[in-house]
Amino acid sequence: MTSWKKWTSALLAAGIIVGSGAVWQDNSVQAASVSTKVTTPTEVTLKSGGKSLTQKGLLQGGSTWVSLTAVKDVAGGSLKYDAKAKEYALTAANNTMTISLIDGSPSVRINNYYPQVEAKLINGRLYIPFSAMRDYLGVQGSWDGKAKTLTLSKVKQNSVAIKPATLKVSIKNAEVDIQYPQVSGLASDKAEAAINKVLKDEVDAFVADFKKQTKEFGDAAANRPYAFESSYVVTYNENGVLGLVTQRYEDYAGAHGMTTRSGHSFALDSGKELSLDDVIQNNKTVRETVSKKVGDQLKARGGYLEGYKGLNKDQDFYVTPTGVVVFFQLYEYTAYAEGFPEFPFTYKELLPKGTEPFSGLTANK
Known part of the structure; x- marks a missing residue:
C-alpha cells in the first residue's frame, strides 16, 4: 500500500473523513446488541438452515460479533487470505470486505471504500459486527434472547451482478486508482445501459476535472505525488432496487485531500434513478418532518458552520436494508473534521404503516 493510501486509510478508519458512520441493525438482533454491557465475551449459539x-x-461491547468463517458459510461467498499483504477478503452479495492486519490491528474496507466498521481479533479469530453482515454481505438474523441464539439466513437479493470497472489514467507523479461499479444480468438491456451510463459518466467527469486541475497546478514532486482514487460500496440490493455509494478522493499535495460522495438508488426494471421524494412516495409532510429533524440534529452537533435552510432539492441520500440515510458533503454545513454528516431514518418512519419499501416504484423482481 502506498504512503498516501495508508495516511488516507487511517483517517477514513478513524471516522475523520467518514463522518458519523451510522450503523444499522436488523431489529430482530437489536436485543442482542443492547442487552449486554459486559466487556468479556459471552458465547452465542449460531444457527443456519x-x-x-x-x-x-460473541456478545461483547454492546454488539453481536460473528466470525468471518461463519459469515462466509451462511452467505455462500468466498474467503481468501493473502499472506504477503496480511489481508482476508470475504466476497458476498456483490461486495468484497477486506480486513487488513498489516498495521497490527484489523482495519476494514469494502471495494476500497472505508465504512466505519470495526473488526476484532479475539482469541486468534476475526469477527465483524452483525450489523456489517446485514448492511454489506447479505446476511440477516433472528435473535432469541432466552436461548442466546442467533439464527442466520441469506437475504433474498435481486438477480444482478455488480462488478468493478477500472480506468487507466497516466499522469506524471500521480498515483491513480479508479474503480467504479457496472451492472450486468438485468432483464432489460435498456435499463442496464441507463444505469451503467450514469455511473460511467460520473467517473468520467471526475477524471476530466482531475486532469484539468493537474495542468493548472503543474507537475507534482516525485516525493509528494498527487493522488486520485474512486471507489464504491453496494448498500442495498432488494425489492427491485439497487443502492450504491460512490466515492472520489483527490489530493494535490496540499494540507489534506478532499473526498466527495454520491448516493445512487436505481429501479432495476426501468433503470430510473430514484430521488428522495420517490422513495418517500412524494409525501410533503414526511419531507418537511425529515428536513426539520435533520436541521435540529445538524445544528446541535459540533462543527456546524451555519447556512442550513432545509433539505436540498436534489438531496444526497442512500438506501440501506433498514432505511434511508440523508447526508451532506464535507464543508457543506460542517467543519472538515466532522466528516460527512449522516442522518438515518427507518422505513417505518418514512412510509405509511404496512407499506413495503419501494412498493409501486418497481416490479420488485
Missing part, C-alpha cells in the same frame, strides 16, 4: 454452526458468536 435448521442446524447449529460449529462456530460461536
Whole structure:
C-alpha cells in the first residue's frame, strides 16, 4: 500500500473523513446488541438452515460479533487470505470486505471504500459486527434472547451482478486508482445501459476535472505525488432496487485531500434513478418532518458552520436494508473534521404503516 493510501486509510478508519458512520441493525438482533454491557465475551449459539454452526458468536461491547468463517458459510461467498499483504477478503452479495492486519490491528474496507466498521481479533479469530453482515454481505438474523441464539439466513437479493470497472489514467507523479461499479444480468438491456451510463459518466467527469486541475497546478514532486482514487460500496440490493455509494478522493499535495460522495438508488426494471421524494412516495409532510429533524440534529452537533435552510432539492441520500440515510458533503454545513454528516431514518418512519419499501416504484423482481 502506498504512503498516501495508508495516511488516507487511517483517517477514513478513524471516522475523520467518514463522518458519523451510522450503523444499522436488523431489529430482530437489536436485543442482542443492547442487552449486554459486559466487556468479556459471552458465547452465542449460531444457527443456519435448521442446524447449529460449529462456530460461536460473541456478545461483547454492546454488539453481536460473528466470525468471518461463519459469515462466509451462511452467505455462500468466498474467503481468501493473502499472506504477503496480511489481508482476508470475504466476497458476498456483490461486495468484497477486506480486513487488513498489516498495521497490527484489523482495519476494514469494502471495494476500497472505508465504512466505519470495526473488526476484532479475539482469541486468534476475526469477527465483524452483525450489523456489517446485514448492511454489506447479505446476511440477516433472528435473535432469541432466552436461548442466546442467533439464527442466520441469506437475504433474498435481486438477480444482478455488480462488478468493478477500472480506468487507466497516466499522469506524471500521480498515483491513480479508479474503480467504479457496472451492472450486468438485468432483464432489460435498456435499463442496464441507463444505469451503467450514469455511473460511467460520473467517473468520467471526475477524471476530466482531475486532469484539468493537474495542468493548472503543474507537475507534482516525485516525493509528494498527487493522488486520485474512486471507489464504491453496494448498500442495498432488494425489492427491485439497487443502492450504491460512490466515492472520489483527490489530493494535490496540499494540507489534506478532499473526498466527495454520491448516493445512487436505481429501479432495476426501468433503470430510473430514484430521488428522495420517490422513495418517500412524494409525501410533503414526511419531507418537511425529515428536513426539520435533520436541521435540529445538524445544528446541535459540533462543527456546524451555519447556512442550513432545509433539505436540498436534489438531496444526497442512500438506501440501506433498514432505511434511508440523508447526508451532506464535507464543508457543506460542517467543519472538515466532522466528516460527512449522516442522518438515518427507518422505513417505518418514512412510509405509511404496512407499506413495503419501494412498493409501486418497481416490479420488485
